[in-house]
Amino acid sequence: MELFNALGDIFSSDALYVSAFQLSVLFLFAGAGEWVAERAGTLNISVEAMLLAGAFGAAAGHEIVAWSIAGLVGGCIAGLLIALIQANLSHRLTANQFVVGLALNVLVLGLTAFLATEIDLGPARAEVVSVPALSGIPLVGEALFARPWPAYFVYLLVPAVWWLVFRTRWGLEVRSVGENPQSADVSGIDVNARRRQAIMLCGLTCGFGGAFIVLGQVGQFQSSIINGRGFIAIAAVIFGGWTLRGTVIGCVLFGLVEALTLATPVQGYRIDPVILDVAPYVVAIAVVLLFATRVRQPRALAQPFVRGLT
């Protein structure tokens, strides 16, 4: 009974839904990009770096031109820059994608922390845009309809990514490159170019996501602002069984789970945060384990492609 009361209290607070939505937006931007990269055959572990670069770029962009849109552009550019390095090193020079990803994670973490101590980055916040009437809905009104304006792009993101991957020639080629690069190559598709482009798309969305967390949530850059959330986005893609629908569900679910870890101590309840912290990863492992016959990763995931002699 006490448990039900506790759950009732937690789930009836507006703050929970607000923070769940905010985190879901971050995960969705990172997860959608990562999903495209993985469909093209890259297990891109530099999402963390791309998000952090995006966050720093947003604060820097906002510092230069004091508009929130400049922050957004700065974040996207920074994310793209990291993607450019990752893509060209791993899919042009055929360097090991994990080494590149790990090095980039260390590089961006170090570089942004270093630059943040040298340059004084001021607050950067995007304006809240409320939808009249709808934002008055109890519980979820504020969470869905009174958000900083970049958050609304998430409604555009998912259909756009879906259309790009499932309804365009480019998307078909991206998927084929992730499944069977040899066949794709024989069909005249530039395998590594498609993979690079998929990573660039991931960099763009991650940069946007990182910028959003600065402009729409925290309001300034901190070097711990991402704090492993890029890896939760990777877990969300795996949880989703490499489908877009599953990835979106995973991102929203993990957003809610992380919001719970933030909300429960405030409410005075003691759910062990360990359970919530490990949940995304354990659930992702459980999905690949339990649905191993139905859920299948892209065949060429994490395998480099080098064109054969024949």
Add this chain to the structure above:
Amino acid sequence: MANELVNASALDVVTSGPGARTRFGRTAPLSDRALTVALYLVSIGLALLISGILVSATGGSATAVGGALLDGSVRSPGAWGLTLTTMAPLLLVAVGTIVATRAGLVNIGQEGQLLIGACFGAYLAVRLQGPGWLVIVASLVFAGVGGAMWAGIAAALRAWRNVPEVLTTLLLTFTAFPLMTYGLRQNWLIGDRDTSRVNHINSGEQIPFDARLPNVELFGNSIDSGVIIALAVAVAVTWMVTRSRLGARIDVLGLNPRAAQRFGIARRPVAAAVLVGSGFLAGAGGALLLHGGAAGDRLAFGYSGNFGWDGLLVALLARNRVLLAIPMAVVFAMLRTGSSFLASTGVDRKMTDVVQALLVLALLLPPAIIFLRDRRRELAGAKAAA
């Protein structure tokens, strides 16, 4: 057996991947080797130059930073002893990773395996009564078992449902951190049983003094005997992968799984055993941190301190050669020990992360460029022949 393998044409396709040319590799002509050296010098020089520009642009002195890094890692008294001490766990992790990579497995969960290993080691080390050396040996083995278990989950899932180990090892790493946090809060697990100590919630119990690895005194430097353990393991594993039957099987499995099946190599058991073995070494590396001087003498949040990730990088940069991993681990250890001297230059410690990452990227470039050049030549040759 090896000769037959070289002739197997199926192998040629697989051996041509970057980093794959190991056991059956050809030696390059002299001019090529000179080019390799030149490329390495140029790219490492570029990495240092970029780091220097970064430091200078933010008002620091690049030479002072370089000097401080060298002071901290080799020049100041007792520094290179500490550097070698720090090298030991890195090397142990890297050696395990190399074996896994040679078998065609992608284990990227060393950080978690090392952390779980450290927890296992700490649990045993503060409870076991007995002579110091016995506690150390038992703790190292128990830590290895912990790491092996963590990798074993991935190995079991791979053998049973063919779940790719690259996904499970990565995901398992991130479950290790919160689990350790949980364990630290429980007295009956790895938490400190002395609840009167300040900060007892945030850190584990101190490893008893007689269970510290003894130091070897050499030219005024005290070197942890963990270095000897790590080097011995490295030599043994070198022998194993290059000279033993198991090593040949691992290589064949990594170079061409289908050929391995034809040769009658049991794929699943060998792959599982190798993955568990690499987890064992990563876990033992965690115990080396506890009993040695490379990290604190009690568990704390974030105790693994990127030793697992760095060990993975060392392994991959050494391009699957165990003996090459030794100098690579020394370089990584130098950056770690050197960074503690940066404070005097007024440059943030984070700068060493930047230097390290740039160096890693620089070390990636030359082999990739040479590989691409060879590739282009082969393609041109094939075209001319046709």
